[in-house]
Amino acid sequence: MKPACLTRNPDGRRTLRFGMAAAVCICTLTACDSGSGGGSSADGGQRAAGGGITTVAKADRVPAPQLSGKTLDGATLDVGTAYRGKIVVLNVWSSWCGPCRGEAKNLAEVSRQLHSRGVRFVGINTGDPTAGTALSFEKERGVPYPSLHDPAGKLLLRFPRGSLNPQAIPSTVVVDRDGRIAARAAGGVSVAQLRTMLDPLTARK
Structure with missing residues (x-):
């Protein structure tokens, strides 16, 4: 398979474009679409936390978009409705992507570790x-x-401009219990990176 990234057609519509270099598995979306508006700067309360992670101060978080549709096994899922009041980890991936293969076990491990913590x-x-x-x-x-x-x-196009939107395949975005975007990691994630993003949100106060 060939890597894909978002590109803008002459009429202004953004569609998925398949690149030529199949060996390149991480495709930075902002490099392909300069009009996406997303960024990883420290503007608007965004802060680089190291290790490829960017976080947002609670007061500056913006609502996550409405994400719904068919799952891979044919079921219907509305993320906002099904997981209201939960912390949600959104992982953008493709089967042809090498880093996606490497991170899959880490995502599965942490999903089991933290399920009981919402x-x-x-x-x-x-x-x-x-x-x-x-x-x-x-x-x-x-x-x-x-x-x-x-x-x-x-x-992916539903994420608001200037937010921690997915900018690569793979990308991982964390949504807090109030349905607001709290953190993002670009590229394949380790268990440690996932815990860095999630532990502050799951800590009992």
């Missing part, structure tokens, strides 16, 4: 034209949570 994981599979290939990827790696099938990247 953390729910949801994948957003993009760039895989058919759900079957992506579903096989999840089954082979023991992924215990659902993934929305978003082959054309339409769900």
Whole structure:
């Protein structure tokens, strides 16, 4: 498979474009679409936390977009409704992406560790034209949570401008219990990175 990134057509519409270098598995979306408006700067309360992680102060967080659709196994999922009041980890991935293969076990591990603390994981599979290939990827790696099938990247375009929107495949975005975007990691994530983003949100006060 070939890596994909968002590009703008002459009429102004953004669609998914498949690149030529299949070896490049992380594609920075802002490099392909300078009009996306997202950024990883420290503006608007955003702060680089190290290790490829950016966080947002609670007072400066913006609402996550409405994310819903069919999962890879054909079920219907509305993230905001199903996981209201939960911390939600959104992982953008593709089956052809090397870093996605490497991070899958880490995501699965932390999803099990923190389930009892109100953390729910949801994948957003993009760039895989058919759900079957992506579903096989999840089954082979023991992924215990659902993934929305978003082959054309339409769900990614719903993230608000200037927010911690997904800017690479893979990307991981954390949404707090109030439904607001709290943190983002670009590229494949380790267990330590996931805990860095999640532990402050799950800490009992």
